[in-house]
Amino acid sequence: MLSKKISPYDLSATDCITTEIISAANGKIALKLIDFSADPDASLRFILKHNKTGMQLFPEVSRPDPDTYLLDFSFIEAFYELTGTNFFYLTVETTSNSNVHLYRLCPPSETAGSIKPAVLIEDIYLKDDIKEIQTERIVLLQPAADDSHAFWITLCSRNRFIQVTHICDLRGLSMRGGILKITFDLKPDSLEYVKTIFRFRNKLAEAAIAYDFTTVSTRKHGNMLRIKISLDLHTVTWNGLYWDIYVEVFDPENNRTNRIQITVPTRRRMFMKFLYNGSFHTPDDFYVYPYYTGGTKLALVNRAREQYDGFDIVLKEFIAMFLYNIAKPYWKKKHICLVDEKYSTRAQDNGYYFFKHCMENDEETYLGQKIYYIITKDSPDYDMIRPYKKNVVHFMTIRHMCYILAAELLVSTDARSHIYAQRSRHSIFTRYTKKLPFVFLQHGVTALKRVDFFYGKGKPGSCDLFVVTSEKEKQIVIDNFNYEPDEVINTGFARWDVLKDKSQDSHDILVMPTWRSWLEGASDREFEESDYFRHYAALLNSQRFKDLLEKYDLHANFYLHAIFQAHTESFHIASDRIHLKSFGDTPVNELLMQCKMLITDYSSVSWDVLYQNKPTLFYQFDLDKYNEAHGSYIDMKTDLFGDRAETLDQLLDSLEKTIQNNFRMEPKYEKMQQEYFQFEDHEHSRHICEEIKKWMKRK
Template sequence: MRKVVRVLCYLKELCLMAFFKLFGAACRCCSAKYRELWLVCERGNDARDNGYWFYRYLKEKHPEINARYVIETDSADRAKIEALGGMVPRGSFSHYLAYYCADFLIGTHVQPCAPDLILFYHLAGKGIRSRGKQVFLQHGIIKDEMEWLHRKNMYMDLFVCGAKPEYEYIRDTFGYPEHVPQYVGLARFDNLIRAEGKEKMILVMPTWRGSHYPTGEAFRKTAYYEHFQSLLCCKELEQLLEQQDYRLVFYPHIEMQKESRRFESGSDRITIASKETQDVQKLLMDCALLVTDYSSVFFDVAFLRKPVVYYQFDEEEFRKYHYQKGYFDFRRDGFGPVCTTQEALLEALTESFENGMEMQTEYAQRTERFFPLHDGNNCRRTFEAIARLKERNKKHAAESESLSVNL
């Protein structure tokens, strides 16, 4: 029965695709609204990552570009897009139409701006794609092996990289043509540079554990829950926060926040936060120090030259549920100490307080080598990379036309 449903959904999307391709061609001819369109999106329900900051740059610096942004009508970030203009309600008729009309599909996730991510991913696997060139802005810096993003499994026209070693890794191992991966910097880093200071706040932000990790009551028996719940109730940590007049914000990965209600703390200096109440980028900008396990958000904090502490109590188990190790070695390349026990973590926090919450020289030097681009011009470079892609397409089209005439 499920197979029948999938087949019917597949046929439905093929019919919709044929309709919108034909209708879209007519709209591009008759309406400037859909002509030379740059369509931007993140997850479809938010506007606070690389997609938003690049879209804001387009609206403020390049109003001549016909750019629109896809977001759900009930999103908490809707007002941010309405203020800039060009909102496209996710899943609407105009969303489908814009998707098939767009010259560029620009997003933080694969299959950017797709009305149905999973379905269009499978369609793309069969070689059925929209006309738009796909620009992958990313939502973090890649450090692990991600074979599913290799050229043999994924199609992209521009693969934005946020760090030099990341770019070299993708260029050398992912199998894309040389011009596809480009080191231009992540768009959201431009906003990070504008950070005015830091609060007396420690941010604890662990990553998720994969789609097969235990959930519900079984989650309470996991090492993840046991270690972070123990930390949130740790008397030594509470005393340290009191002594230094600091607070701590615990913000699990968005995919783990369905289990957030199982965590608790008796301290009024510790907050268990969620995406409904907090903006991740603001937390990263405001914190004085980040504690994470393996989450790539540590790159954002290191980019700001703020101290990072890694709390990796389950490294072997983590790899069973998550990506395999790539080019990045936490002990060799990381921007802070690696702790495997709560005691070691508390010692690292105490040492950071003693150092005035400044990044140690060794880690600061690693950061400078990792991020040679640190100038607030990432959005501009991204725009220029897309413009070059546009010119390349025009050149190829002209060559193809010339070839057909000669034949």
């Protein structure tokens, strides 16, 4: 086997050879080339071509008979980047009298849609997979999902393979009296049904809580197995936001047990969108709702009841679609661009400063777009956008819905879903927001938390243009998110246009930790029992911390992440030098500019402080747990631009050292600061507009 690297290629223009898979196992494939006759003097070789890099791999080939080619791909595992957007096309190259011709290998057209993937290699496990149950991955040969009609070789989990090759469809659901009853049809083929599991969605092994459904009945229904299950929701300890439902099946051929999920068919999805609003009221005054994931799989969400859960929103949606469709030419002429921030409730981040720049510099004319800011009527930041009220649209109004239907561009700090109240209940508008061309301004620098599983190309949060702040960050996105270089724009953040050090006369230290996925949606009780709460409560009530503030005449502002703001009142402070800050008290930008230094854990606001040449301390008491759940793109122990502490005493030692150094950054961190920023001209919004303009011309 040899390999070499060439530039990416276009396979769609090559000729096709109809190919039948005879067998596939243990890394070897037996193929029959149908109606193919090469020149007897021609040399022939099979080639794997990587879809992104164009790298070529050449398997060993033998011919057990004239019509059959046996290819050995056992080497391929070593060449796999373990991401779903990397694959290899299988091609054939013939050479005769210096004439080289490349062919695609394609399934017979009449059977292309019914060919199941063939398993080539089994038992692939990642070394860093530390979940309670490790994920087995397999290498598959299957017809491509693009327009090439070629075979490709790809990597996926065995559970995913079982999911796509077996039917498991929802047929009924009810939650009356707190008893969750589900009916689903399973086409098992050679598999045997074992049981159904209700599992808290969490990346931490210690939080892997699961409950077994009671299997009420299983009976034949045509070629399907109709299964009825039930679970008493009163017996569940509700300690998280999302809960998944897994069906366990056993394969006697390989003695393996796998898990698949229940798919919600189209008609059932329509029913859940518009007619079903059943729920279960928990002891923590939360409500459990059934929903379906982006992959149309049945799941449940445990959350507080929200104002957009009612059927009045469904009525508004129908009215908006009617008004849009009867006046579509009018809406299309407006060339609408929508800008928003976190759930359209704020105006203090990159979205607001980008919008403000556009309003004050006539970027609407430059971009050829009518730019509107989406925000709730009761936002505490409403005064920030009041001067531009002609370009403000109120969240979840009929006008807002019409503008989403007509929009040509979305510019946001967060995922597309934040432009609409899609977490409240199922909405038909999901399909429209998913189609919006999207410029992702980001909320923070991508480095300290892995988010490619969501924001990666082709993932639920994918975008068309990805804004970054440095060449280092750009390379992280290219390497891990699968974007092309021209889809990642190094402009810096829009909010940095106004970012300047205002700490000269300040006495403030800012304590601003980030969130934890395993506590998202937690009740006050669950939050207060967590290590996260206990460590920060210990800091805020530390006598030594209070003494340091008193000794050096300082004040500390404690600001919880937006996702945890509901738990601010859980913290009780007995010092007039420590202040709890909530949304609306002071814009985050102001807190970052006024502080003399920052204490955080893994928050990317540390880059905002670094931009101002001010020091940051990293309090990482739960690094192993954080890495298990979130992970990072840099080494926390060697690549941070500030001292890190794992205990309260270490943190307070570093704090006193920083204070005594008059809040100056250490030279080694100053050097790192110089490597991080390309632009420090406070014209970041202008750079973003220039890149959007270039992108629009390329479209």
